[in-house]
Amino acid sequence: MFTGIVQGTAEVLAIEEKPNFRTHIIKMPEALLPGLELGASVSHNGCCLTVTEVNGDRVSFDLVKETLRITNLGDLKEGDTVNVERAAKFSDEIGGHLMSGHIMTTAEISKIITSENNREIWFKVQDADQMKYILHKGFVGIDGISLTVGEVTKTRFCVHLIPETLARTTLGAKRLGHRVNIEIDPHTQAIVETVERVLAQREASLLLAAAAAEEAAE
The missing domain is CATH 2.40.30.20 (Elongation Factor Tu (Ef-tu); domain 3)
Structure with missing residues (x-):
């Protein structure tokens, strides 16, 4: 999970292209390096990615086909910059709103x-x-x-x-x-979809009631 409070920007140092797959290496801000390990989650432009290699401040991440298709990370070129945020800890202040790192x-x-x-x-x-x-x-x-x-x-x-x-x-x-x-925002999404589902059920019930009344009148 992330808070949506960007902790810094990082330059894309290198991009390795493979079939339907990409590895990119960014220069992680020094303040975000302590405790960074393989398998850690880091948000890139809001997209949750997993650390695959740490070499000083050069940090690698793999991007699969679906990530490249849905997000703007597939548009990146060497020298571009991305917004980065380390995964939130339980003690962190939630200054923004809870975010999953899943781009819609x-x-x-x-x-x-x-x-x-x-x-x-x-x-x-x-x-x-x-x-x-x-x-x-x-x-x-x-x-x-x-x-x-x-x-x-x-x-x-x-x-x-x-x-x-x-x-x-x-x-x-x-x-x-x-x-x-x-x-x-997942809370907004849940509310909207719940309201849609309730209204759809109500409309279906009204249609069934109308059909039943029409059949009884014949």
Whole structure:
């Protein structure tokens, strides 16, 4: 589990391509190295990856076909940077919201509005079905960053970013057309799906009752 509070950014030092598989090596920030071992979980742009090798500050991770397909990690090139966060401990402060590191879809940056000490970024979600889970003032994970949702339309949503977020994460360098990873808040997802299921059951019951009444009237 992760908190969505990005602990630093890491440069991609090398990428090893294999059939439907990729290994990438990042330069882990020094502050995140203590206690880092094989098998540890580290969030890359919100996607949970497992440490496969530690060589000083050069840390390796394997990415399977599904990860490359669903996330923006397949777009990475040597020299790019990613947001990183070590897995949360029980004693850690939850400054954002609990995140699993499981990316549901990606979104394209469709509009950027910059004003003094603020930046508003609009995103168009690739999988439109996921928009039902993105609610005004709800939580969303964007490239591993826990953010509060601003305005929402049928196809897009926006967030408002303070200078600290822009300086500490990769969002400050994002431009129009760039893709970001989206993780839906699991609590919101559970509530929406429960309501949908209850309404569907109620509608089915009403249809059955109407059919029964019509049959009795004949």
